Amino acid sequence: MDGSISFDKFYNIINNSKVSSAKTYHGIDPSTEEDLWEVPIATEDDLNKAVAAANDAFKKWSSLQQQERSRFMKDLADHLEKHKDALTELLSKESGKSMPFAESEVEMGINTMRRHSDWSVPDQVQKDTEDVKIVVQHVPIGVVAGITPWNYPFQLAILKTAPALATGCTVILKPSPFTPYTALKIGEIAAEVLPPGVVQVLGGDDSLGPWMTKHPGIHKISFTGSTATGKKIMAAASETLKRVNLELGGNDAAIVTEDFDVQEAAQLVATATFAHSGQICMATKRIFVHEAVYNEFMTHLVASVTSYKPGEGFCSPIQNKVQFEKVKAMYDDCEQQGLDFAVGGGSKACVDDHRPGYFIAPAIVTNSPESSRIVREEPFGPIVPVLTWKDDSEVVERVNDTPTGLGATVYCRDKKRAWRISEGLQTGSVWVNGGLKLDPVALFGAHKQSGIGGELGPLALKYYTNTRTITYWKDRLEGPEAKGNKGLFA
Numbered sequence: 001m002d003g004s005i006s007f008d009k010f011y012n013i014i015n016n017s018k019v020s021s022a023k024t025y026h027g028i029d030p031s032t033e034e035d036l037w038e039v040p041i042a043t044e045d046d047l048n049k050a051v052a053a054a055n056d057a058f059k060k061w062s063s064l065q066q067q068e069r070s071r072f073m074k075d076l077a078d079h080l081e082k083h084k085d086a087l088t089e090l091l092s093k094e095s096g097k098s099m100p101f102a103e104s105e106v107e108m109g110i111n112t113m114r115r116h117s118d119w120s121v122p123d124q125v126q127k128d129t130e131d132v133k134i135v136v137q138h139v140p141i142g143v144v145a146g147i148t149p150w151n152y153p154f155q156l157a158i159l160k161t162a163p164a165l166a167t168g169c170t171v172i173l174k175p176s177p178f179t180p181y182t183a184l185k186i187g188e189i190a191a192e193v194l195p196p197g198v199v200q201v202l203g204g205d206d207s208l209g210p211w212m213t214k215h216p217g218i219h220k221i222s223f224t225g226s227t228a229t230g231k232k233i234m235a236a237a238s239e240t241l242k243r244v245n246l247e248l249g250g251n252d253a254a255i256v257t258e259d260f261d262v263q264e265a266a267q268l269v270a271t272a273t274f275a276h277s278g279q280i281c282m283a284t285k286r287i288f289v290h291e292a293v294y295n296e297f298m299t300h301l302v303a304s305v306t307s308y309k310p311g312e313g314f315c316s317p318i319q320n321k322v323q324f325e326k327v328k329a330m331y332d333d334c335e336q337q338g339l340d341f342a343v344g345g346g347s348k349a350c351v352d353d354h355r356p357g358y359f360i361a362p363a364i365v366t367n368s369p370e371s372s373r374i375v376r377e378e379p380f381g382p383i384v385p386v387l388t389w390k391d392d393s394e395v396v397e398r399v400n401d402t403p404t405g406l407g408a409t410v411y412c413r414d415k416k417r418a419w420r421i422s423e424g425l426q427t428g429s430v431w432v433n434g435g436l437k438l439d440p441v442a443l444f445g446a447h448k449q450s451g452i453g454g455e456l457g458p459l460a461l462k463y464y465t466n467t468r469t470i471t472y473w474k475d476r477l478e479g480p481e482a483k484g485n486k487g488l489f490a
Contacts, residue, residue: 005188007086010039010180012046012203013187015053016196019046025205027178030096030317031357039180042202044211047172050200051217054143054170057197062140062168066120073117073165076193080110083189087182091154094179096317096358101276106182108438109158112456115440116162119458121465132473138465140168141243142219145212147233149225150319151279151380153179157186159455160222160245161199167464172218173201174208178320213237220245220464224281227404227449234452245453245463247446250406251285251378253399254435255389255421256297257412258290265411266300272409272435274305274362277316277382279323282407284435285378288395291388298342298386301364305343310359317358318381324358327381331363333373334383340366344383370398378404392417396424405447409435428454 011018021040029036042050061069080087084106092102121138128134146160157173164171175183180203187201202208213221213236222245223233230248237244254272256265273284289297308315318324335345344363360382368375368385375385389395399408407429412418422430428445431437438444438456445454453463 005083005185005192007090007185008037010037010184010203011188012040012042013184013191013199013201014046014050015200016191016194018188021046025177025203027094027180028320029093029357030319033356033358036093037181039184039203042204042208044207046202047208047211047215048217050172050202051143051215053197054172054200055217057195058140058142058168058170061165061170061195061198064168066166069165069168070117072194072198073113073162076190077110077113077117079189079193080106080113080186083185084110087154087185090185091182094181095150095153096319097276098316101316105152105155109155112155112158112440113162116166116461119166119461121167121458121461126469131475132471134469134471137468137470138167138462139468141464141466142169143217144169144171144220144222144464145215145218146171146173147209147212147221147223147225148173148175148183150176150178151276151281154182154186156224157183160224161186161190163455163461163464164222165198167461169220169464170197171199172212173199174204174212175201177203177205209233210236213242214239216240218242222453222455223247230451243463243466245455246451247281247444247453247455248404248406248449248451249378249380250281250404250427250446250450251376251402252282252407252409252427253286253288254284254409255395255399255411256287256289256293257410257414257417257421258292259413259417260411260433262293262296263300266297267304268411268434269409270301270304271314273384274308274314274382275436277314277318277360277362278384279316279319279380280436282429282436282438284409285384286375286399287384287386288389288399289386291390294386294388298364298366301386302342305362305364308362310355310361315359315362315382318360319358321358323380324360327360327379327383330374330377330379330381330383331360334363334365334368337372339368339372339374342366342386370401376402392421393424396421400424400426403448404450406450407431 023041024038027036126134144164148156190199220243224247227248230246342364363383365385443459
């Protein structure tokens with residue numbers, strides 16, 4: 001690399017080199033619908049070169065001591081931080097996030113890299129007697145392909161890179177074609193810090209993902225995206241028995257009990273529902289409010305949501321036109337079904353037909369049958385149903401009545417009751433009295449069709465390793481003079 005980084009020119013990063021391509025594509029600024037910069041489309045030959053470089057780099061990277069890899073990772077975090085302002089502006093452009101939201105994501109990603117640099121998976125002694133010792137080691141899988149979505153392109157690229165590096169794996173990132181820019185710059189910045197082939201980034205079209213999942217030189221796929229695509233990846237990965245980490249769709253619910261401060265609950269639920277216009281995997285998609293406080297809760301919730309202004313803070317544009325049309329279709333379906341809107345409505349979905357950008361007004365639906373699309377499906381946009389309940393076991397059963405199980409929130413003052421409700425939920429994460437809060441040490445996993453494996457924290461590192469069990473008999477460690485015929489292989 002030449003040591004200079006331009007934030008208006010973009011390349012694939014292969015073996016620490018900037019690589020162009022004969023074919024290019026470009027993203028679109030969802031706030032203005034203006035074309036963004038050209039990005040090279042990786043060829044199958046580009047992927048083969050990246051895989052070869054990653055496997056070659058793996059030999060040395062995996063043999064480093066954890067402390068050495070930690071120094072590299074902290075150096076990478078420092079270099080990312082030097083470019084924080086430019087990365088924030090770039091992220092805002094490609095994702096449609098407001099500058100404060102974009103800055104928060106960049107800071108979160110840098111912190112994730114730093115925190116993971118301190119973690120490892122130590123050997124575990126399972127047995128140690130006079131005769132025998134058994135040790136389980138967690139060894140790096142090899143080359144990891146990280147396939148990331150468009151809603152959090154910077155943080156999720158780091159989320160796949162950091163645990164892989166910490167365990168001794170090498171990484172090839174494939175960002176979403178809708179948001180390729182910050183991921184490509186992560187690769188370019190990493191090339192200034194890390195040995196060649198350790199972190200590579202390829203922008204591509206719809207062919208690149210299938211090439212990765214079938215490539216015999218890639219040993220693990222870490223994917224974040226839709227359940228439908230996750231199933232295809234799992235099927236394709238089975239051909240080579242690749243390991244998979246799948247963080248997929250969810251239909252997260254919020255449960256509000258009658259003993260929690262109603263105004264506070266409404267404000268917290270509004271934040272967890274409408275931040276980034278609902279384009280967050282762990283955003284609240286269904287709100288269950290105890291019938292005793294429903295009317296008061298709705299008064300406060302409506303007041304919070306109607307204060308949001310398009311393009312400011314929470315009201316980001318929908319990131320791309322495909323998703324924009326899907327969300328509008330959900331609004332239309334609610335209106336066609338005759339559902340009531342406490343805020344917004346199908347005919348009012350677009351903020352302003354003459355305004356550029358994929359902006360949709362927030363909406364709250366209030367009389368949704370459990371069988372309706374708005375309750376059963378994840379809209380991934382700023383529309384949410386509110387339902388009532390009166391019995392704890394009943395609401396837990398209704399929340400669990402979904403094929404997915406990513407996360408849920410519980411707003412309850414009674415500690416024992418909150419814990420009891422939380423333990424009944426079939427989700428990978430439960431947040432009590434506060435949503436949209438991810439601590440880097442907390443494993444983020446899933447139940448049912450929301451995924452396999454986990455991200456974040458020391459426990460997640462195990463998903464980037466294979467186990468190796470070493471059993472040895474002590475009386476034979478000192479040479480041929482050792483006496484005794486004990487042991488399985490005597």
